[in-house]
């Protein structure tokens with residue numbers, strides 16, 4: 001079904017266009033000056049997170065027009081369809097039930113094809129718990145009877161980024177001595193470097209692949225298996241050292257992973273939404289299962305908030321609608337996410353897949369072209385490092401780049417006054433983006449520093465910061481499994497809400513398939529030479545030729 005006959009013809013859309021005009025001449029500075037309550041009015045707490053969205057090109061009329069637009073696009077019904085297991089992924093005819101993965105045991109049934117999925121979800125969590133304990137307590141050992149010291153998780157995309165983010169983000173909660181490594185890339189350096197320091201006797205491999213068909217994961221798993229069998233001198237060693245998480249039981253069994261060493265994935269979980277399933281095993285291995293359940297509980301708290309809170313107090317809805325506001329009404333082409341927390345350094349990478357694989361779409365659900373821009377480029381990196389790299393562009397570049405700054409109130413590593421300094425940096429960036437520095441202020445400062453009037457006038461434009469650039473501030477008491485769960489779930493729902501407005505399917509990813517197909521066509525030509533004809537075009541043929549010559553093929 002089309003999302004709407006025409007999004008831009010909706011009265012709510014046109015109202016936003018009208019409201020945008022007068023706001024062009026008003027700065028956020030003025031909005032703050034005219035409203036002492038602004039900071040507290042535009043602040044919402046939920047699921048252990050606090051969103052301060054006061055530094056936006058926003059007033060109450062715009063806020064209600066944005067939420068009206070969400071209503072008009074059918075957000076409420078579509079959200080219920082999502083949670084209740086309807087086939088919201090239309091092109092693949094599947095539900096997208098990541099929320100069921102974190103639903104508590106006493107939840108109402110969530111049915112797929114008439115069957116409640118929750119019992120299997122919880123049985124899988126219990127199996128994960130058993131495995132984690134068996135490995136941690138040395139009950140499950142390697143082929144030679146030694147306890148496992150290292151876990152190598154092999155997977156890519158959603159079977160990698162979420163677990164990688166969470167295992168790193170939750171380092172302060174690590175327990176036990178199992179070290180966790182990730183191998184994703186088909187670049188041989190990745191697996192070579194990882195295996196270099198490991199002992200086959202004490203290394204456990206976890207092959208993470210929903211499809212069990214992904215080239216990178218398959219090839220890396222084969223290399224790992226050779227390394228293990230070579231190292232232990234026994235073909236049958238694979239059995240005790242390999243686990244899999246997949247929907248493709250047969251594929252994993254053909255590889256040599258017994259069914260009882262496999263954990264299920266389900267068609268109704270998208271790869272980029274899967275860290276809550278057994279794909280989260282690396283997280284469970286390092287933080288323990290009770291902490292893993294806290295991660296799920298945090299995400300569930302955000303699910304409840306998203307489902308129940310009114311739109312103008314609803315974190316995912318607010319963040320999504322602000323993104324639509326800048327993307328579609330102010331021409332923003334990208335969105336930057338800056339966590340002021342070293343432990344969250346892989347968050348932007350995870351969000352890139354979540355957001356761009358979901359909302360990088362050009363047609364609506366009915367196949368007709370979208371009338372407006374969809375997902376912007378999401379990028380970012382850890383603060384304060386980015387301040388000394390790309391923040392120049394954010395402050396003085398010609399493009400509008402809305403930002404999310406994420407900063408916990410308390411650090412796990414309270415070294416000297418570092419955390420206060422980090423927090424100060426975060427607030428300073430938010431203030432600088434919002435308030436900027438006028439040319440008159442810049443000139444005044446230069447005069448005060450002893451420059452002549454002429455010099456000050458010349459230099460002032462270079463020192464002027466336009467300001468009026470929007471940012472959200474997201475904070476939490478401390479980064480914990482629960483607050484991390486809530487944070488990731490917040491961005492998942494933000495992604496979904498945007499897709500509802502644009503009328504696109506945020507749960508498929510057909511765009512990544514063509515490259516895979518072409519790659520399969522090119523690989524044999526690289527290795528075996530060109531049979532008749534071309535690989536597709538002369539430029540590709542030329543590069544194939546260069547490769548073969550450089551590698552003596």
Ligand SMILES: O=P(O)(O)OC[C@H]1O[C@](O)(CO)[C@@H](O)[C@@H]1O
Nearest residue numbers: 157158159209210211214271512
């Ligand atoms: O878990 P799999 O099936 O190996 O897929 C890995 C990743 O590949 C993709 O399909 C994209 O190529 C992602 O959506 C997915 O997370």
